[in-house]
Amino acid sequence: MELKSKDLLGIKELSKEEIALILDQTKSFKEISTRTIKKVPALRGRTIINLFLEPSTRTRTSFELAAKRLSADVVNISGTTSAVAKGESLKDTAKTLEAMNADLVIIRHSASGAPHFLAKLLRCGVVNAGDGTHEHPTQALLDLFTINEKFNRLEGVKVAIIGDIAHSRVARSNILALNKMGASVILVGPPTLIPPEIEEMGCEISYDLDSVLPEADVVYALRIQLERQKESLFPSLREYTTLFGMNKRRAELLRKDSLIMHPGPMNRGIEITAEVADLPQSVVTNQVENGVAVRMALLYLLIGGGEVV
Amino acid sequence: MFKEKARIMDEAAIKRALSRIAHEIIEHNKGARDVVLIGIKQGGVHLAMRIAQVIESIEGTPPSVGALDITFYRDDLSTRPKVEASLTDIQFDINEKVVVLVDDVLYTGRSTRAAMDAIFDFGRPSKIQLAVLIDRGHRELPIRADYVGKNLPTSLKENIEVSLIEDGDNDSVILREEV
Numbered sequence: 001m002e003l004k005s006k007d008l009l010g011i012k013e014l015s016k017e018e019i020a021l022i023l024d025q026t027k028s029f030k031e032i033s034t035r036t037i038k039k040v041p042a043l044r045g046r047t048i049i050n051l052f053l054e055p056s057t058r059t060r061t062s063f064e065l066a067a068k069r070l071s072a073d074v075v076n077i078s079g080t081t082s083a084v085a086k087g088e089s090l091k092d093t094a095k096t097l098e099a100m101n102a103d104l105v106i107i108r109h110s111a112s113g114a115p116h117f118l119a120k121l122l123r124c125g126v127v128n129a130g131d132g133t134h135e136h137p138t139q140a141l142l143d144l145f146t147i148n149e150k151f152n153r154l155e156g157v158k159v160a161i162i163g164d165i166a167h168s169r170v171a172r173s174n175i176l177a178l179n180k181m182g183a184s185v186i187l188v189g190p191p192t193l194i195p196p197e198i199e200e201m202g203c204e205i206s207y208d209l210d211s212v213l214p215e216a217d218v219v220y221a222l223r224i225q226l227e228r229q230k231e232s233l234f235p236s237l238r239e240y241t242t243l244f245g246m247n248k249r250r251a252e253l254l255r256k257d258s259l260i261m262h263p264g265p266m267n268r269g270i271e272i273t274a275e276v277a278d279l280p281q282s283v284v285t286n287q288v289e290n291g292v293a294v295r296m297a298l299l300y301l302l303i304g305g306g307e308v309v
Numbered sequence: 310m311f312k313e314k315a316r317i318m319d320e321a322a323i324k325r326a327l328s329r330i331a332h333e334i335i336e337h338n339k340g341a342r343d344v345v346l347i348g349i350k351q352g353g354v355h356l357a358m359r360i361a362q363v364i365e366s367i368e369g370t371p372p373s374v375g376a377l378d379i380t381f382y383r384d385d386l387s388t389r390p391k392v393e394a395s396l397t398d399i400q401f402d403i404n405e406k407v408v409v410l411v412d413d414v415l416y417t418g419r420s421t422r423a424a425m426d427a428i429f430d431f432g433r434p435s436k437i438q439l440a441v442l443i444d445r446g447h448r449e450l451p452i453r454a455d456y457v458g459k460n461l462p463t464s465l466k467e468n469i470e471v472s473l474i475e476d477g478d479n480d481s482v483i484l485r486e487e488v
Contacts, residue, residue: 028394042381044387305386
């Protein structure tokens with residue numbers, strides 16, 4: 001089986017079977033990162049461009065490591081050091097990169113839809129590494145892989161996503177992906193951070209975290225984007241922490257085998273206390289480790305192997 | 310379409326061949342202390358397990374057995390349709406060991422080349438040897454097997470099918486011809 005598109009723009013565009021294929025292939029790639037020589041020649045001679053026009057450490061590093069462990073050549077371009085800072089348009093940047101014969105462009109952009117715009121312009125593949133408040137598909141894929149690794153299933157798993165749903169591309173991609181794979185999603189947060197009509201994506205909503213926790217298989221704490229505080233969407237950080245922060249008392253409401261997840265970077269002491277982040281139930285570092293493997297599988301499926309016959 | 314031309318080996322013949330290979334491995338390496346077996350996926354893994362069992366019955370201790378997926382090391386990776394990878398499982402140190410690669414059919418030698426490349430990413434064995442159930446000829450690289458179950462000269466129109474109980478079939482080696 002193969003992926004149907006040359007691009008990964010969002011979870012929305014993937015079928016259940018394609019998600020299952022990526023997760024299944026990830027197992028083979030995870031093993032490579034445990035070797036002394038963490039490199040295979042699967043993408044030898046391919047060129048990948050990391051076009052990161054919004055700050056990122058873990059996603060960019062994760063994509064870069066994934067590409068390098070498959071022997072691809074990687075070029076990193078960031079917003080501040082490129083011609084973008086001189087006012088070059090996204091279209092011109094993209095055309096320039098294509099003229100250099102890149103096989104794949106991985107893009108992070110603050111505007112929702114930027115990867116779709118690129119994908120239409122370019123013959124080479126495009127991967128969305130986070131666009132505005134729209135999607136962050138590889139984050140959802142690595143989260144699904146992490147959940148499946150612990151429970152050996154996704155069907156019927158109950159996931160509570162907590163926090164700023166309205167501004168979170170991680171939440172959107174996860175809701176779509178979990179729904180496609182048969183898991184159920186409950187969103188928890190202050191009403192101002194839960195967008196209207198989000199139930200139509202196929203999830204429940206709660207404003208009371210304590211009542212949700214005993215039922216949840218996974219608690220997924222989102223990062224509170226501190227820059228949003230200026231918009232007065234919630235009264236104070238302290239109030240947010242009191243109502244929706246994962247602390248030790250709340251962690252004790254969870255079943256012993258439930259997981260605590262966070263996409264990083266964590267604001268320790270706000271959405272999650274340091275104590276909870278370091279509990280055995282917390283799989284935050286597994287998420288990071290699995291991120292490299294999922295991205296390796298994805299890169300291989302997109303540009304590894306020959307032409308489709 | 311391939312039609313069956315001849316039944317080359319049955320259960321008893323495969324058992325005898327693997328048993329002889331196990332004895333030869335022990336004889337050639339003066340025991341099996343430093344020997345590890347690595348089956349090349351998909352065909353070689355079950356054969357490596359069986360050879361390991363015979364070695365254990367003779368030497369008393371089982372040699373380590375691993376499974377190697379060579380998808381990423383194939384020389385035709387970028388020209389043929391996409392192949393799904395499977396899991397490599399080598400849970401032991403291969404440095405200074407005698408690595409016996411095990412495969413079902415030796416044909417062009419390209420899989421063996423890919424397997425050797427893969428092995429060097431895991432360490433530096435003192436020796437690499439090759440055990441195959443069937444050697445059907447038509448080598449395209451300077452590679453030969455150290456242990457052969459059966460030499461079977463074939464034509465390029467023919468195809469060898471190895472079936473094993475572990476995969477839900479009866480043990481058999483069948484020669485098929487393109488029609």
